[in-house]
Amino acid sequence: MTPNDEHSENTMIWIRFASFLMLLGVVLGAFGAHALKGTLSEDGKTVYQTAVLYHLVHGLGLFAVGWLATLRPHEPLIDKAGWAFVLGIILFSGSLYLLSVTGVKKLGIITPFGGLAFLLGWLCLALAAKG
Numbered sequence: 001m002t003p004n005d006e007h008s009e010n011t012m013i014w015i016r017f018a019s020f021l022m023l024l025g026v027v028l029g030a031f032g033a034h035a036l037k038g039t040l041s042e043d044g045k046t047v048y049q050t051a052v053l054y055h056l057v058h059g060l061g062l063f064a065v066g067w068l069a070t071l072r073p074h075e076p077l078i079d080k081a082g083w084a085f086v087l088g089i090i091l092f093s094g095s096l097y098l099l100s101v102t103g104v105k106k107l108g109i110i111t112p113f114g115g116l117a118f119l120l121g122w123l124c125l126a127l128a129a130k131g
Contacts, residue, residue: 011069014082018062021089025055028097036101044100051096058085058093058118061125068128077128084121088114 029052032040040048065082072078092114099107 010073010079011066014062014066014069017082017086018059018066021059021062021086022056025052025059028052028055032100040100044103047096048100051093051100054096054118055089055093058089058121061085061121064125068125072128075128077124081121081124081128084117084124088117088121090114091117 032045032048032052036045036048062082062085065078065085068075068081069078091110095107095110095114099105099111
């Protein structure tokens with residue numbers, strides 16, 4: 001594998017991650033809108049919609065990670081941004097999905113850690129793009 005092949009593979013990993021997470025976001029959004037329609041309280045619907053919104057926005061952020069990886073192939077902050085977005089989706093959106101469905105309020109303790117991961121991801125992207 002040449003350095004260019006390795007670079008291309010790294011870029012494709014982020015594009016695949018983004019694509020899978022966007023697909024999952026659409027599936028979960030549709031599930032919430034249809035299968036959970038009569039199940040969730042109004043607060044639960046709002047929380048679920050917030051989870052989907054942040055999930056999809058940060059899935060798109062992963063496409064930006066893939067794109068920036070093509071421009072700055074040796075910048076380590078790009079991978080850090082990608083992993084921060086993935087972690088943020090899991091912690092932030094994941095905790096909100098579970099909170100809305102189960103009503104277990106203690107899950108809200110996890111959500112801010114996901115928010116911090118999102119912030120770290122955007123900061124890493126901004127710093128990686130400065131050059």
